[in-house]
Amino acid sequence: MAGFSQRMLALGTASSEIREAFAFAQQRIAQVGPQNVEDFSLGNPSVPAPQAVRDAALALFQDLDPVRLHGYTPAQGDAAVRAALAADLNRRFHTNYSGDALYLTCGAAGALCCVLSALGCPGDEFLTFAPYFPEYQVFVESAEGTLVPVPARLEDFQMDLEALAQAITPKTKAVLINTPNNPTGVVYPQEDLRRLGLLLQARSAAYGHTIYLISDEPYREICFAAPPAWVPDCYPHTIVCYSYSKSLSLPGQRLGYILIPPELEDASLLYAAVCGAGRALGYVCAPSLFQFVVAKCAGITADLQLYKENRDLLLHGLREMGYSCAQPDGAFYLFPRTPEADARAFCARARALDLILVPGDSFGCGGHVRISYCVPPEQIQRALPKFRQLV
Numbered sequence: 001m002a003g004f005s006q007r008m009l010a011l012g013t014a015s016s017e018i019r020e021a022f023a024f025a026q027q028r029i030a031q032v033g034p035q036n037v038e039d040f041s042l043g044n045p046s047v048p049a050p051q052a053v054r055d056a057a058l059a060l061f062q063d064l065d066p067v068r069l070h071g072y073t074p075a076q077g078d079a080a081v082r083a084a085l086a087a088d089l090n091r092r093f094h095t096n097y098s099g100d101a102l103y104l105t106c107g108a109a110g111a112l113c114c115v116l117s118a119l120g121c122p123g124d125e126f127l128t129f130a131p132y133f134p135e136y137q138v139f140v141e142s143a144e145g146t147l148v149p150v151p152a153r154l155e156d157f158q159m160d161l162e163a164l165a166q167a168i169t170p171k172t173k174a175v176l177i178n179t180p181n182n183p184t185g186v187v188y189p190q191e192d193l194r195r196l197g198l199l200l201q202a203r204s205a206a207y208g209h210t211i212y213l214i215s216d217e218p219y220r221e222i223c224f225a226a227p228p229a230w231v232p233d234c235y236p237h238t239i240v241c242y243s244y245s246k247s248l249s250l251p252g253q254r255l256g257y258i259l260i261p262p263e264l265e266d267a268s269l270l271y272a273a274v275c276g277a278g279r280a281l282g283y284v285c286a287p288s289l290f291q292f293v294v295a296k297c298a299g300i301t302a303d304l305q306l307y308k309e310n311r312d313l314l315l316h317g318l319r320e321m322g323y324s325c326a327q328p329d330g331a332f333y334l335f336p337r338t339p340e341a342d343a344r345a346f347c348a349r350a351r352a353l354d355l356i357l358v359p360g361d362s363f364g365c366g367g368h369v370r371i372s373y374c375v376p377p378e379q380i381q382r383a384l385p386k387f388r389q390l391v
């Protein structure tokens with residue numbers, strides 16, 4: 001047995017079901033051609049980054065001193081960039097943050113890893129609603145915590161606050177939510193987030209320690225109904241993890257941030273612990289070129305309308321065929337129920353038609369399948385007859 005970390009070895013050798021499905025799709029595309037395979041596995045944005053990103057990057061190359069452009073920034077990110085991003089949040093959400101509330105990092109993944117490591121002590125429990133983004137398990141365990149999935153309401157995939165109330169214990173360090181949601185596309189209404197805030201307030205008081213709320217928001221701007229609530233308005237002890245991967249279609253540039261609002265209990269200590277986690281994990285000095293780019297593009301998004309068109313096309317088509325699917329008002333995922341109880345068996349039947357999907361089991365919720373519809377609309381048109389054949 002090699003003298004490596006067995007945990008890391010296991011994580012590195014067993015790829016996720018999402019990655020495996022994507023690799024299978026690539027293999028089939030090589031064999032039968034891209035027009036014959038419909039791959040709905042990955043959440044890789046299909047709309048290009050906006051022109052403003054390109055313009056900002058080109059201007060930076062022309063105008064900024066290359067030593068500054070490519071140099072290390074302070075560990076938590078360039079001060080002027082953080083101030084610009086805080087000003088944008090203040091404009092949009094009527095808040096009063098300074099740049100010192102922000103820590104820039106590598107996407108939402110880097111943000112979550114830093115926050116969980118900063119909060120996590122051995123034995124801590126982190127609660128999340130299932131289905132959930134599978135990497136939560138990996139991130140929480142790396143922070144020496146335990147992930148406790150709480151089933152969402154099966155009929156609509158909204159938060160089940162009664163079930164959450166049952167699951168909270170004195171060991172609960174934080175609740176981790178994701179709205180708009182991957183994999184369901186569901187958006188949590190403001191009233192429910194307020195009720196969640198009241199629940200956490202009451203249980204924090206009962207246990208004599210703050211239960212934090214971690215709001216993982218890479219899909220904040222991809223919302224087709226009313227704009228999503230600003231979660232810190234619903235509970236003051238909220239830590240926001242944000243990413244430009246989806247809103248600006250920049251997943252490869254690895255940029256996001258952690259927001260620790262000053263109203264949060266022990267905000268400055270937690271900020272220091274996040275800096276410590278960044279240092280320990282190596283998430284310091286987020287990619288400098290794209291720090292400057294996102295500051296110039298604050299408030300801009302990619303053309304997200306395409307996702308709504310895809311959602312409408314696919315949701316309408318599937319419902320007409322008899323698939324049952326919770327109302328997906330955001331992100332770019334559908335999570336319909338599978339005709340048979342065994343979602344993996346359904347995905348295997350789909351694969352036989354070169355339709356590539358991910359079973360809900362991967363997200364902690366069997367009997368469903370995730371369809372990642374950030375794809376060209378023609379792919380959805382080609383896939384619909386295959387979905388019909390499967391049902």
Ligand code: PLP
Pocket residue numbers: 043106107108109110133178182216218242243244245251255256
């Ligand atoms: N959280 C959720 C719910 C996601 O879906 C993703 C990526 O798909 C991430 C976090 C990680 O995003 P990033 O690319 O910004 O690291």
